[in-house]
Amino acid sequence: MNHLILSFASPDRPGLVDTISNVIKQYKGNWQTSSLHHLSGFFAGVIEVAVSEEESQALVDQLNSIPDFDCIIKVANQSSSNKGKVTLELTANDRSGIIQEISSTIHHHGGNLIKLVSSRQSAPHTGVELFTATANIDVSEDKLDTLIGALESKADDIMVDISRD
Structure with a gap:
């Protein structure tokens, strides 16, 4: 299982979260944690998605094809803190x-x-x-x-x- 971290900004428009969540669902991803905000006419956020290794690249490609959606996607290494x-x-x-x-x-x-x-x-x-x-x-x-x-x-x-x- 991969954990993808999506960081994005897009001009705000109705249905943007629906579009993102539909793509994640299409590739059997599980929306884990997020922080989403309207900021000065933009909609921006960070989302953690758990997705199988087999579906990861297709999910990334589909997210990157959403119009007017600037997205950076990283694969996370989960670690624990001793603090x-x-x-x-x-x-x-x-x-x-x-x-x-x-x-x-x-x-x-x-x-x-x-x-x-x-x-x-x-x-x-x-x-x-x-x-x-x-x-x-x-x-x-x-x-x-x-x-x-x-x-x-x-x-x-x-x-x-x-x-x-």
């Missing part, structure tokens, strides 16, 4: 470079960023733009406190809530 999984809920005043600050701090303190979902929203009562993010990371237990301290020291306004998976 602990931690979820960080981050809130701060929005500013340029905040993702770089967060990702750099995680990297330099021994963490591996597994998933990041971020957004901007207006703060209640003040209207100030807030950055919020949920970050799933792998990090050794003995490095977690140092990592959290480093994140919180990046700015006076950053708040970090932690949950262990």
